[in-house]
Amino acid sequence: MNRYTHVVGWGIGTPERVITNDELSRTLDTSDSWIVERTGIKERRVGGSTKSLAVEASTKAMEVAGVNPEDIDLLILATTTPDRTIPATSVTVQEALGLSCGAMDINAACSGFVYGLSMAHGQILAGANRVLLIGAETLSRFLNWEDRSTAVLFGDGAGAVVLEASDEPGGLLSYTMHADGSLEHLIYCDIPGTIFMKGREVFRKAVQAMEDACHKALEKADCSIDDISLLIPHQANIRIINTAAERLGIGSEKIAEVLSWTGNTSSASIPTALVDAVEKGRVADGDLLLLAGFGAGMTSAGAVLKWGA
Ligand code: UT7
Numbered sequence: 001m002n003r004y005t006h007v008v009g010w011g012i013g014t015p016e017r018v019i020t021n022d023e024l025s026r027t028l029d030t031s032d033s034w035i036v037e038r039t040g041i042k043e044r045r046v047g048g049s050t051k052s053l054a055v056e057a058s059t060k061a062m063e064v065a066g067v068n069p070e071d072i073d074l075l076i077l078a079t080t081t082p083d084r085t086i087p088a089t090s091v092t093v094q095e096a097l098g099l100s101c102g103a104m105d106i107n108a109a110c111s112g113f114v115y116g117l118s119m120a121h122g123q124i125l126a127g128a129n130r131v132l133l134i135g136a137e138t139l140s141r142f143l144n145w146e147d148r149s150t151a152v153l154f155g156d157g158a159g160a161v162v163l164e165a166s167d168e169p170g171g172l173l174s175y176t177m178h179a180d181g182s183l184e185h186l187i188y189c190d191i192p193g194t195i196f197m198k199g200r201e202v203f204r205k206a207v208q209a210m211e212d213a214c215h216k217a218l219e220k221a222d223c224s225i226d227d228i229s230l231l232i233p234h235q236a237n238i239r240i241i242n243t244a245a246e247r248l249g250i251g252s253e254k255i256a257e258v259l260s261w262t263g264n265t266s267s268a269s270i271p272t273a274l275v276d277a278v279e280k281g282r283v284a285d286g287d288l289l290l291l292a293g294f295g296a297g298m299t300s301a302g303a304v305l306k307w308g309a
Helices: 021-025 032-039 050-065 089-097 109-125 181-186 199-220 238-248 266-279
Strands: 004-013 017-020 043-046 074-078 102-106 130-138 156-166 171-179 230-233 288-295 299-306
Touching: 004 050, 004 109, 004 266, 017 021, 021 032, 032 238, 043 156, 050 089, 050 130, 050 156, 074 089, 074 109, 089 102, 089 130, 102 109, 109 130, 109 156, 109 171, 109 266, 109 288, 109 299, 130 266, 156 171, 156 266, 171 199, 181 199, 199 238, 199 288, 199 299, 230 238, 230 266, 266 288
Parallel strands: 074 102, 074 130, 230 288
Antiparallel strands: 004 156, 004 171, 017 043, 130 156, 171 299, 288 299
């Protein structure tokens, strides 16, 4: 019997505190028009802990899936901003949710959620029945709020999915992962420290990385860009998303976007955009979704997901 990995539950965790571009302009040499034109970001949400946001997203995802704590066989938390260096933040999430399964953090920066999908799929092929996969971040803790080149870009948040084994064909059709450690210097955060980024260079690499990840994921799923109902890209910059979409040949009406109200939430951005699209009724059973992430490392990852049974 073949095993397939289906998304059966979803949810997001969103901090209450909203910081608008105008608010940032009061303390930084920046403006709403610069931030909107160069990034597409209008506001971002900050606050909470990586654990609390992950728990909020997961509680909703488990409710949608209709599963109990004992039904989850593994918890994977993709994060680049754990609450502590030791232990993994996932164990604190596990405890809060009342799970008794294994729990681990993975860090592949903004590609973390898509990396996590492939890890979860591997575990499902190996016999796990349900995996809780979360992308959660509190990047606001690692920002230099006096540095306009980074402070305006990032936000906090979480998105979670329950993945379930099934013999029904569909679900995760393909995935691809890539990393190029020679580009470590383009985005980093020392311990202790704040996020440093060479924005313009990252921009150029990001467009190419996203395009490559999409082409590879499409090829592995044996489908073309015309078969895709919705592109769910990492939410870093609307210009990166639009440039990559144009090069891929996918229309702007087929792009999931939350960046304008979340900012860049790293590994939380793709699941947040996915859940937002589902909740807005933009995803129907049988739709093919193309997920594409890129980020510090530089890592990149792509996946094709067939929604519904
Ligand atoms: O998720 C991880 C991956 N990260 C990314 O994908 C981010 C990729 N990079 C970007 O999104 C863009 O490069 C940025 C949004 C970071 C910057 O946009 P840009 O169009 O590449 O601007 P730039 O860095 O070339 O800077 C242009 C000008 C500079 O001034 P000068 O040298 O031309 O006088 C900057 O100092 O804009 C200035 N600038 C700002 N001005 C107002 C930089 N940040 C700001 C700001 N407000 N917040």
